[in-house]
Amino acid sequence: MVTVSRPSPSALSRAGKRRPEPLWREALGNRLRLIRTHRRLTLAETAERAGISPQYLSEIERGRKEPSSEMIAAIVGALGMSLVDLTALVSDDLRRVQVVDLSRSTGHERGAASAGRDLDRTVVENRVWLVAA
Amino acid sequence: MVTVSRPSPSALSRAGKRRPEPLWREALGNRLRLIRTHRRLTLAETAERAGISPQYLSEIERGRKEPSSEMIAAIVGALGMSLVDLTALVSDDLRRVQVVDLSRSTGHERGAASAGRDLDRTVVENRVWLVAA
DNA sequence: CCGCCGTTCTGCCCTGGGCAGAACGGCGGG
DNA sequence: CCCGCCGTTCTGCCCAGGGCAGAACGGCGG
Numbered sequence: 660m661v662t663v664s665r666p667s668p669s670a671l672s673r674a675g676k677r678r679p680e681p682l683w684r685e686a687l688g689n690r691l692r693l694i695r696t697h698r699r700l701t702l703a704e705t706a707e708r709a710g711i712s713p714q715y716l717s718e719i720e721r722g723r724k725e726p727s728s729e730m731i732a733a734i735v736g737a738l739g740m741s742l743v744d745l746t747a748l749v750s751d752d753l754r755r756v757q758v759v760d761l762s763r764s765t766g767h768e769r770g771a772a773s774a775g776r777d778l779d780r781t782v783v784e785n786r787v788w789l790v791a792a
Numbered sequence: 793m794v795t796v797s798r799p800s801p802s803a804l805s806r807a808g809k810r811r812p813e814p815l816w817r818e819a820l821g822n823r824l825r826l827i828r829t830h831r832r833l834t835l836a837e838t839a840e841r842a843g844i845s846p847q848y849l850s851e852i853e854r855g856r857k858e859p860s861s862e863m864i865a866a867i868v869g870a871l872g873m874s875l876v877d878l879t880a881l882v883s884d885d886l887r888r889v890q891v892v893d894l895s896r897s898t899g900h901e902r903g904a905a906s907a908g909r910d911l912d913r914t915v916v917e918n919r920v921w922l923v924a925a
Numbered sequence: 926c927c928g929c930c931g932t933t934c935t936g937c938c939c940t941g942g943g944c945a946g947a948a949c950g951g952c953g954g955g
Numbered sequence: 956c957c958c959g960c961c962g963t964t965c966t967g968c969c970c971a972g973g974g975c976a977g978a979a980c981g982g983c984g985g
Contacts, residue, residue, distance in 0.1 A: 857942065860943095863942090
């Protein structure tokens with residue numbers, strides 16, 4: 660099961676300004692969703708555990724909303740992890756975006772895609788954020 | 793030159809709930825200040841570069857305000873770095889907090905303090921966030 | 926069809942982001 | 956002493972948006 664989502668319009672609109680990396684809320688949300696889906700947790704139950712509404716969690720995961728630090732902590736707690744791990748993973752994600760971006764001209768990721776492997780990739784700027792289950 | 797700042801009251805008030813780590817805005821702000829001071833940049837000029845007010849930057853660095861993702865990006869840009877690096881450093885900081893916390897009973901950090909070495913430590917919960925120039 | 930999932934929409938309350946102006950205190954230098 | 960610079964806090968303000976509830980939508984599998 661591969662979920663495909665696109666960067667938010669705001670991220671795309673900044674392409675003209677040569678913005679090389681996603682915004683915090685985008686990287687955060689993307690990573691939160693990855694963690695949640697990897698743990699086979701539904702959006703609804705995670706939201707309930709975190710004490711927030713499902714629609715709000717949906718928007719956070721999609722980078723549409725800017726959660727407060729307390730909200731981040733609540734979600735992190737509901738996912739049974741820590742802010743340390745989260746920030747580390749977000750950083751890795753962002754670094755991977757840059758790596759993929761740098762290797763674009765080599766067709767590197769194209770090769771990987773054509774290989775049909777399960778991917779856990781995060782890309783941005785006219786690319787697709789792919790999430791592998 | 794050692795600047796000493798204390799965790800925000802909100803972080804202290806959560807001690808009773810056994811919160812093991814700082815909030816995102818606290819870790820973020822602390823790290824931003826470390827970066828800025830290491831680069832010998834003043835708060836005022838950094839704020840100007842970022843296009844925000846100095847008082848606002850002050851509050852962000854002190855974990856008092858929750859900056860939007862765009863603000864984070866602006867500050868990061870003003871510091872001449874990237875969100876990748878920032879999140880990695882924040883994660884390291886948070887991990888260090890845990891390490892120090894775990895080694896508390898061994899008096900490890902006491903030994904280091906008594907050695908008079910320049911420290912770049914981040915601690916929380918009834919401890920002091922020490923920033924070495 | 927149904928139920929479950931996630932998403933989007935609408936409308937809302939009210940919090941707080943972010944600012945400007947002012948004042949404060951610390952520090953170093955003349 | 957004064958001054959300038961630094962960072963912080965305070966006050967007051969505008970308004971953006973956090974976060975929600977209810978509703979509706981679309982996708983998917985049984």
